[in-house]
Amino acid sequence: MGDARASNAQPHHAPAASARVRGGPMGNTRFVAGLLVAAAATFGAARLVDNAYVFFAGYVVLQYIVLATAWNILGGYTGYVNFGTAAFFALGAYTTVALHKLVPLPLPVMMLAGGVISGAIGLGTGYLTLRLRGTFFSIATLAMAVVVQTLITNWSFVGGSRGAYIVRPEATPLFGLDYVQYLFLLMLGLSVIAVGVARAIEHSRLGYGFAAIRDDELAAEANGVPTLRLKLIATALSGGFMGMAGAPLPYYVTYLDPASGFSLSYAVNTIAMPLIGGTGSWLGPILGAVLLGTLQQVATVTISSALSLLLVGVLLVGFVVAAPRGIIGWFSR
Amino acid sequence: MSALLEVRGLGKRFGGFVALNDIVLEVADGERLGLIGPNGSGKSTLVNCLCGTLRNESGQVRFAGKSLNGLSAHERSRLGLARSFQLPRPFGTMTLAENLRIPILYAVHARDGVRVADVPLRCADLLAMVGLADKADRLPRDLTQIEMRKLELARAMASEPRLLIADEAMAGLSHQEVDDILALLLQLNAQGITIIMIEHIMRAVLAFSQRLVVLVAGRKIADGAPQDVVRQPNVVEAYLGS
Amino acid sequence: MDLSLDLLGNALVSGLLLGAFYAAVTIGVSISFGMLDIVNIAHPAFIVLGSYIAYIANSVLGVDPILASIIVLPAFYLLGMAIYHVYDVSFERRGDASIRGLAFFFGILFITEVALVLAFGVDYRLVEAPYIGPSLHLGVIDLPLRLLVPALVSLALIGALQLYMHHTFIGRAIQAVAQDPLALRLMAANPSKIKRIAFGLSIGSASIAGAILIIIQPVEPSIARDYIGRVFAICVMGGLGSFGGTVVAAMILGIVESLTATFYGPSWSPAVAFGFLLLTLALRPSGLFGRI
Numbered sequence: 001m002g003d004a005r006a007s008n009a010q011p012h013h014a015p016a017a018s019a020r021v022r023g024g025p026m027g028n029t030r031f032v033a034g035l036l037v038a039a040a041a042t043f044g045a046a047r048l049v050d051n052a053y054v055f056f057a058g059y060v061v062l063q064y065i066v067l068a069t070a071w072n073i074l075g076g077y078t079g080y081v082n083f084g085t086a087a088f089f090a091l092g093a094y095t096t097v098a099l100h101k102l103v104p105l106p107l108p109v110m111m112l113a114g115g116v117i118s119g120a121i122g123l124g125t126g127y128l129t130l131r132l133r134g135t136f137f138s139i140a141t142l143a144m145a146v147v148v149q150t151l152i153t154n155w156s157f158v159g160g161s162r163g164a165y166i167v168r169p170e171a172t173p174l175f176g177l178d179y180v181q182y183l184f185l186l187m188l189g190l191s192v193i194a195v196g197v198a199r200a201i202e203h204s205r206l207g208y209g210f211a212a213i214r215d216d217e218l219a220a221e222a223n224g225v226p227t228l229r230l231k232l233i234a235t236a237l238s239g240g241f242m243g244m245a246g247a248p249l250p251y252y253v254t255y256l257d258p259a260s261g262f263s264l265s266y267a268v269n270t271i272a273m274p275l276i277g278g279t280g281s282w283l284g285p286i287l288g289a290v291l292l293g294t295l296q297q298v299a300t301v302t303i304s305s306a307l308s309l310l311l312v313g314v315l316l317v318g319f320v321v322a323a324p325r326g327i328i329g330w331f332s333r
Numbered sequence: 334m335s336a337l338l339e340v341r342g343l344g345k346r347f348g349g350f351v352a353l354n355d356i357v358l359e360v361a362d363g364e365r366l367g368l369i370g371p372n373g374s375g376k377s378t379l380v381n382c383l384c385g386t387l388r389n390e391s392g393q394v395r396f397a398g399k400s401l402n403g404l405s406a407h408e409r410s411r412l413g414l415a416r417s418f419q420l421p422r423p424f425g426t427m428t429l430a431e432n433l434r435i436p437i438l439y440a441v442h443a444r445d446g447v448r449v450a451d452v453p454l455r456c457a458d459l460l461a462m463v464g465l466a467d468k469a470d471r472l473p474r475d476l477t478q479i480e481m482r483k484l485e486l487a488r489a490m491a492s493e494p495r496l497l498i499a500d501e502a503m504a505g506l507s508h509q510e511v512d513d514i515l516a517l518l519l520q521l522n523a524q525g526i527t528i529i530m531i532e533h534i535m536r537a538v539l540a541f542s543q544r545l546v547v548l549v550a551g552r553k554i555a556d557g558a559p560q561d562v563v564r565q566p567n568v569v570e571a572y573l574g575s
Numbered sequence: 576m577d578l579s580l581d582l583l584g585n586a587l588v589s590g591l592l593l594g595a596f597y598a599a600v601t602i603g604v605s606i607s608f609g610m611l612d613i614v615n616i617a618h619p620a621f622i623v624l625g626s627y628i629a630y631i632a633n634s635v636l637g638v639d640p641i642l643a644s645i646i647v648l649p650a651f652y653l654l655g656m657a658i659y660h661v662y663d664v665s666f667e668r669r670g671d672a673s674i675r676g677l678a679f680f681f682g683i684l685f686i687t688e689v690a691l692v693l694a695f696g697v698d699y700r701l702v703e704a705p706y707i708g709p710s711l712h713l714g715v716i717d718l719p720l721r722l723l724v725p726a727l728v729s730l731a732l733i734g735a736l737q738l739y740m741h742h743t744f745i746g747r748a749i750q751a752v753a754q755d756p757l758a759l760r761l762m763a764a765n766p767s768k769i770k771r772i773a774f775g776l777s778i779g780s781a782s783i784a785g786a787i788l789i790i791i792q793p794v795e796p797s798i799a800r801d802y803i804g805r806v807f808a809i810c811v812m813g814g815l816g817s818f819g820g821t822v823v824a825a826m827i828l829g830i831v832e833s834l835t836a837t838f839y840g841p842s843w844s845p846a847v848a849f850g851f852l853l854l855t856l857a858l859r860p861s862g863l864f865g866r867i
Contacts, residue, residue, distance in 0.1 A: 135677070136811075218406075222410055
């Protein structure tokens with residue numbers, strides 16, 4: 001036992017500071033109703049502006065709300081850092097590419113399929129590595145991203161390294177909407193579901209189990225928490241939502257190649273957003289995604305995309321060093 | 334009294350180092366057992382093997398008539414085996430009341446279900462039992478050393494165990510504080526909970542134990558009535574220093 | 576048959592040389608991750624930074640890349656000490672090294688990469704030196720100096736570090752820190768200070784690794800990421816913190832990669848390292864030669 005590492009094997013000492021927001025436990029039904037109202041207002045406002053770019057940029061911000069929320073279910077609630085967002089996201093996107101060529105299904109069905117595939121990959125990676133220290137899981141997710149990218153790059157059916165062109169269906173399934181608006185609406189719906197699920201977890205038995213794992217895994221296990229099973233649930237849920245977020249991507253970009261689908265910027269953004277917003281509750285990832293997502297949309301247009309990425313990196317490092325509780329931490333206590 | 338815990342030929346090694354060698358131990362239902370031994374004698378390793386944090390290479394552990402071999406720590410806690418940690422390990426981002434929720438929501442819930450509405454009351458009762466009722470909404474970092482030990486014991490008790498292993502629950506406490514914890518453990522035992530106390534403070538061990546077991550270098554060298562055991566020459570030599 | 580035997584022989588030899596080079600790339604992580612338990616996933620980014628410095632020194636001033644890397648090594652050492660200081664104050668002392676510490680290094684990796692893209696673009700850069708080009712020929716086996724020189728430099732670097740760790744006071748203190756920080760504190764040595772020096776050495780090694788990287792292959796900013804998997808695969812396989820294990824594991828990976836590239840095509844070789852890593856983590860997390 002004289003190994004220093006043995007004593008490090010346990011906890012992810014999340015700072016006591018990241019105590020979860022525990023206001024009055026508003027019922028989940030009412031919370032979801034509130035989310036739906038907010039979503040309807042968002043869509044209505046976008047319609048009022050009546051500018052195609054609003055939907056185009058808004059889609060990206062919503063996509064990041066889903067990704068950041070998904071990342072936070074594993075990273076923020078259980079304390080396991082996933083560097084492989086790009087892989088889960090791109091797996092969802094490439095599931096759509098493959099299905100598009102095989103059987104043209106409605107997009108919501110493809111999103112479910114993408115979610116199932118990514119969730120299953122998450123479960124597999126988790127099963128292999130979640131018995132080990134958290135850092136090994138993190139390194140393995142990096143590794144998994146490269147393995148998956150190599151497989152896709154060498155798989156010519158989905159375009160290989162040349163990429164694949166996707167033709168959008170001509171008719172929009174929902175009357176009166178053009179296709180980008182339809183995608184926007186789907187992503188809006190998915191973000192409502194993701195945030196609803198994250199919030200419901202926080203106040204559930206599952207959420208307490210996750211928090212116990214994050215605070216002290218050994219103590220959690222000693223108090224009856226089946227840590228491995230809970231971590232696998234978190235990984236599968238988190239990966240599944242990432243895959244669902246990626247599934248509409250081919251229709252959004254209409255051309256997808258591995259370099260863009262697996263871009264490191266997805267991984268950086270999805271880590272930066274919850275950490276900047278605050279990892280303790282569902283609100284943090286949304287705050288981070290809206291702020292960083294909007295900032296990047298603006299900076300990419302006005303300055304350059306490379307500089308806007310640099311900004312994300314600098315903000316990430318700045319926040320983890322100087323504001324460990326994120327933006328939410330400025331307002332609580 | 335029938336044996337609640339039965340350990341047969343338990344062995345554990347780390348690489349070439351034999352931490353536990355052929356440990357045989359029986360603990361009767363309702364008993365108060367003291368377990369002593371010098372640092373590095375294998376006490377903590379034994380606790381970890383009993384609770385499933387470490388896997389023993391050889392031997393059998395039976396608890397309430399069931400074999401524990403191959404069961405993970407959370408499964409053992411669900412069977413009614415609880416421990417407090419030598420260095421308290423509270424859940425740092427949770428309030429005291431929430432700390433107690435974890436064993437209730439998991440260990441107890443898995444055993445016989447819990448009505449969610451009863452949970453707050455149960456947490457309050459447990460905190461009142463250890464005298465921390467007024468701090469239910471505080472975070473563990475606000476606690477003093479002894480309060481931390483009490484929280485650790487309250488959390489172990491929240492899982493409604495049949496056997497509690499208190500691993501050096503008194504180390505570093507003042508004379509009065511030791512007596513507080515001692516009284517608490519005796520009270521728990523009076524409620525029918527079997528307790529193994531691992532301790533260096535001889536005064537407390539002797540006041541508490543009905544039977545005393547001594548570990549030295551991974552072997553059990555004595556097992557019997559406390560007054561007899563502390564007079565055994567090999568115990569005096571090995572434990573109390575020659 | 577002869578042809579494929581030649582191919583096999585050459586693939587083995589170049590794999591061995593490649594592996595020796597991988598050892599230099601990994602040795603810094605063997606110190607930071609293996610000994611100090613700091614998950615510096617930005618290490619390969621510092622190596623690529625070293626490559627670009629060697630590139631500038633070589634293309635602007637005409638300096639030999641290896642010489643240039645030795646000259647800037649002290650600067651890398653100081654950079655490493657500075658980074659450790661920030662890490663120590665921000666994460667280790669708060670007992671919060673895991674999530675935010677990982678994100679910190681991930682951010683540094685990303686910032687370094689994007690900054691290099693902004694400064695140099697995404698074109699591949701290379702260096703010139705008399706040993707790039709010619710080969711030694713031993714029968715049917717080719718020994719390209721472009722691989723041989725980096726392999727020798729790498730082994731010299733690791734040998735020097737090994738001597739330092741075993742024959743100096745600070746070196747022994749670093750090993751003690753790796754074993755048990757508490758014991759060291761009881762001996763009245765300051766673990767923070769010792770770790771700062773060790774982390775400085777770790778980043779210092781990236782300077783030399785960077786120079787030999789750009790001798791072996793043309794470099795662009797994003798290749799740092801290809802090395803993350805290799806480096807951690809080797810480090811874990813070699814049994815965290817063991818220099819000898821690192822060299823052996825690096826050579827095994829070099830040979831497997833070289834064989835894969837020769838017989839299946841180079842587009843598969845990135846997956847080899849990561850596949851190795853996943854397998855190692857799943858089957859033998861304590862390394863091929865692991866204790867515990």
